[in-house]
Structures are given as structure tokens and as C-alpha cells.
Amino acid sequence: MSAAGDTEVQGLYRDCGVLVTGATGFLGKLTIEKILRSCPGVRTVYALVRPKRGISVDQRKKIVLDNVVFDRMKRERPDSVDKIVFVAGDCSSPRLGLSDSDYHHLTQHVNIVLHLAATVRFDEHLKVAVDTNVKGTMEVIALCHDCVSLKAAVFVSTAYSNCPQDVIKEEFYEPPMSVEETLAMLNKFTEHELAILSPKLIEPWPNTYVFSKAIAENVVLTQRKDLPVAIVRPSMVISTLKEPIMGWVDNMYGPIAIAIGVGLGMVRVIYSSEEVIMDIIPADMVTNCVIVSALATNTGILKAYRKILQHSLNIIHFSRDFTFISKNFKNLYEELSSQDKELFAFDTKEINWNSLFKDCGREARIHLLNESLDSFDEAKSHQRKFFMGHTLMKIILFGILLYGFIRTLNFFALFKWNYINL
Known part of the structure; x- marks a missing residue:
């Protein structure tokens, strides 16, 4: 129940238990931080993390929360740390790899599920991609069905899940194959055979990541039944725009890897086309959209999230452009109150791209290369x-x-x- 002074989004999360999968990933950490900092009424955030040999769940929590991305949350909401509960599990395992007691506890206390866990490697082995992205989605949906008081479940996909289409609307498309056919195919071939045959098996999808995400979306469609669900489709996610740290990133994937390579002088030549559009979006805007999308789950409408920026690099190896129809996404933002728009901003028209790229480069130097800005002037002199x-x-x-x-x-x-x- 909302309290006086809550915005609509804050009211939705008040007194709720929120399960976040992929909690230790790039978007996972940002999502947990944002919920705890901007939705002070949330009861508990359950972070699903893979067990690590020799490291307890409590130790894992301490390691994750020591990350600089949580510093602002700990300053502004010092009591929020006690609201985080790390739960050992694995999305690629039956029942999410949860113990019986943990599974029962989550079904009794979780009200909102944010499914962010995924393998995002383009060259991932087909079986691994399906186990994580497809089977993981199936297991999360099964958990959602067992939850006694579920308000919303948000599944994060990708803008390129339906890349064989020229025009991509906010709707479900025919998958490359059904989940039953996919699992039968995996059982038919050995891992070695799959590694050789994958390029042909997944055509016309260009890689196992988007292939598995297309099937995962169909899993949501066919297995959701009466669940209140939404799908968010980010494009290529880059550093944060401003929250909780301007330009923060913790990985070398996608455009960030290219930018770091160029900055270090390791990448001198890139195959590109001036006509190709590169779709990128700041990570904190993706996080805000995921959190807010829980408001729209009762409509059962697919939410597509994207931002198109003209660029000369075709990062996903396509020689053509896509047209994304994002009416639902725009309506979702327009219907927010002014307070929620300020708290959970994801209006891409407000982005100053030149400033963003400068911030990304500076913060990548700090957080990825572990170099102090004290040596910045010296580095410029060397350059x-x-x-x-x-x-x-x-x-x-x-x-x-x-x-x-x-x-x-x-x-x-x-x-x-x-x-x-x-």
C-alpha cells in the first residue's frame, strides 16, 4: 500500500519483496542500487547469485556491495544494505538452483520479479546460451506462477531479438523454433557437433545471443498464462548517463570495448559504414525503464525500449538498419508523474551525447583501467x-x-x- 508522499512507482514497490536475477551483472547492480535508493519503502530485495566455491553468500554480498556503484546508496540510504538478501541460485539449473527452503521463501515473499540474468556473449556456445537465456526464463516463469502474491514480472530481452525483421514493433514475433524443438535439437547433437553446426542452425539470426533471446520471448508469451508480465528490449547498453555515477561501467562488452581499444591505441582500423546506425542507450536509463515497466504489466503489452544514434560502427555485424516502433515505450514515460520522471528518467531526447561520450571515456579510465585522473594531464602530454x-x-x-x-x-x-x- 502506498504511503503519503510516494510517487506511483514508489507506491508500487512499497512493502514489496523484489527478486532480481543477474544481480551481480552490470544492469543487476544498477537495478538493485536504484530500487533501494529511490524506492525507500521497498521491503526486501532478493539478489539471485551463483554460488562460488569457497565463498559464502554473505561474503559474496560484501564483495558486491564494496563496489563503488553502491557508495551513493549507502550515503543516502544507509539502512538499505540490510534490505538486500543474497540467495544462492543458478538460472540455468532446475528450480533456479534454489534450495527447497529458499524456493518456498521466495514464493511466499516475492511480489515483483526483475529477470536480468543472461549470457550476452555473441559467440556463446549454443547450449550455454539456451540453458541460460531460454531455460532460465522458463524457470523464472515457473517461480512466478508459484508466487502467492505476484504484482509484476519484467523480463529483459534485446532490441535485436527479432533482427530478421526490417521493422520491429512492440509485439511478439514468430520465434526461430519452439522451445520444444530447441531442446530436442540440443539433445540430438553433441557439443562438438553443435559448435560446428550452430551458424546454420540459427540462421537467419546472426549469433546465439539474439537467437536464444527470440526463443525466450516466445517462452514468455506461451507460458505466462495470466501472469502480469512485460518485456523490455534494450539496444546496446553503454555507461551510465548520470546515476549513480556519471559514466560508470564495469565491463568491456560492445561499444565500450571498441572505445577502450581506440583510446589505448590498440584499435587503429575499424570496418564501418557511414550509412549504418548504431543503437546505444545509457545503462541507467535501461534500469529506470525496467523498474517503471512493472507498472504496465497488467496490460500484457510488450514494452520495447531503444534509442537510435547515427554512428559509423556496425557493432552487431549487420549491413542494414532497423526501424523500431516504440509507441508503448513513449506512452509509458509520458504517463509518469513529474516526480517519477525526475526519479526514473529514461527520456532519451534529454541526452547530451557529446558530454556522455566524454564522461564514458573518463570513467572507463577509472573503473576499467584502474587509472587515477591524477595522471590525466601527464597522459595527455604523452598523447x-x-x-x-x-x-x-x-x-x-x-x-x-x-x-x-x-x-x-x-x-x-x-x-x-x-x-x-x-
Whole structure:
């Protein structure tokens, strides 16, 4: 029940138990932090984490919460740490790898499920991708059906789950194959055979990630029954825009890896096209959309989330563009109160892309390369010296080539003069 002063979103999460899968991942950490910081009335956030040999669940919690991304939450809501409960489990295992007591506890106390767990590697082995992205979704839906007081379940997919389509609307599409056919296929071939046959088996989907996500969406459609569900489809997720840290990122995936490679001078040439659109979105806007989408689950409408930015890099190896129809996404944001728009902003029209890219580069230096900004001026000085040296080398090389060319012309001119005089 909402309390006086709650916004609509805060009221939805008040006194709720929220289960977040993929809790230790990039979006998982941001989602947990945002809920606890911006929805102070939430009762408990259950973080599903894979067990690690020799590390207890409590130790895992301490390691995760020591991350700088939680510093603001701990300053503004110091009591929020006690609301986080780490639960050992694995989305690729039956019943999410939960013990009987944990499974029962979650079904009795969870009201909102945010399913973020996934393997996002494009070159993931087909069996691993299906086990995590497809079977994991099946197990989460099964848990949702067993929850005695479920308010909402939000499943995170990808904007490219239906990439064989030119125009992608906020609706379900025919999957590459049913989940039954997929599981039968995995049982038919050995892992070695699957590794060889995967490119043909998943056509026309370009990689196992989007292939498995397309099937996972169909699992939501066919197995949800009367569950209050929504699907959020982010495009390529990059660093945060401003929350809780401007430009924060903790992985080397996608565009971030390219940017780091270019910044370090390791990537000098990129195959690209000026006509290709690269779809990117700041991570904190994805998190806000996921949290807010729980409001819209009673409609049963698929929520698609994307932002198109003109760029010269085709990160998913497509030579064509996509048209994304995002009416539901826009309506979802427009229907929010002014307070919720401020708390859970995901209006991409407000992004200053030039500032965002600068922030991403600076923060990636801190959080990914573990380099202090104290050496920033020195690094810029080195960069200028290398640039000047590189320019000087080009001038010298050009001079040598020009000198050689002139000598060659003189040689042929002298040869021609001697030939004529003979």
C-alpha cells in the first residue's frame, strides 16, 4: 500500500519483496542500487547469485556491495544494505538452483520479479546460451506462477531479438523454433557437433545471443498464462548517463570495448559504414525503464525500449538498419508523474551525447583501467608527444617518397634527353 508522499512507482514497490536475477551483472547492480535508493519503502530485495566455491553468500554480498556503484546508496540510504538478501541460485539449473527452503521463501515473499540474468556473449556456445537465456526464463516463469502474491514480472530481452525483421514493433514475433524443438535439437547433437553446426542452425539470426533471446520471448508469451508480465528490449547498453555515477561501467562488452581499444591505441582500423546506425542507450536509463515497466504489466503489452544514434560502427555485424516502433515505450514515460520522471528518467531526447561520450571515456579510465585522473594531464602530454612524433614520421616518410619520385623523374628525363641526342 502506498504511503503519503510516494510517487506511483514508489507506491508500487512499497512493502514489496523484489527478486532480481543477474544481480551481480552490470544492469543487476544498477537495478538493485536504484530500487533501494529511490524506492525507500521497498521491503526486501532478493539478489539471485551463483554460488562460488569457497565463498559464502554473505561474503559474496560484501564483495558486491564494496563496489563503488553502491557508495551513493549507502550515503543516502544507509539502512538499505540490510534490505538486500543474497540467495544462492543458478538460472540455468532446475528450480533456479534454489534450495527447497529458499524456493518456498521466495514464493511466499516475492511480489515483483526483475529477470536480468543472461549470457550476452555473441559467440556463446549454443547450449550455454539456451540453458541460460531460454531455460532460465522458463524457470523464472515457473517461480512466478508459484508466487502467492505476484504484482509484476519484467523480463529483459534485446532490441535485436527479432533482427530478421526490417521493422520491429512492440509485439511478439514468430520465434526461430519452439522451445520444444530447441531442446530436442540440443539433445540430438553433441557439443562438438553443435559448435560446428550452430551458424546454420540459427540462421537467419546472426549469433546465439539474439537467437536464444527470440526463443525466450516466445517462452514468455506461451507460458505466462495470466501472469502480469512485460518485456523490455534494450539496444546496446553503454555507461551510465548520470546515476549513480556519471559514466560508470564495469565491463568491456560492445561499444565500450571498441572505445577502450581506440583510446589505448590498440584499435587503429575499424570496418564501418557511414550509412549504418548504431543503437546505444545509457545503462541507467535501461534500469529506470525496467523498474517503471512493472507498472504496465497488467496490460500484457510488450514494452520495447531503444534509442537510435547515427554512428559509423556496425557493432552487431549487420549491413542494414532497423526501424523500431516504440509507441508503448513513449506512452509509458509520458504517463509518469513529474516526480517519477525526475526519479526514473529514461527520456532519451534529454541526452547530451557529446558530454556522455566524454564522461564514458573518463570513467572507463577509472573503473576499467584502474587509472587515477591524477595522471590525466601527464597522459595527455604523452598523447601529444606521440601525435607530434607520428606526424613528424609521416612528414619524413612523405619527404623521402617525394625525393625518390623527383629523382626518378629526373632519371627518366635524363635518359630521354640522352636517347634523343644519340
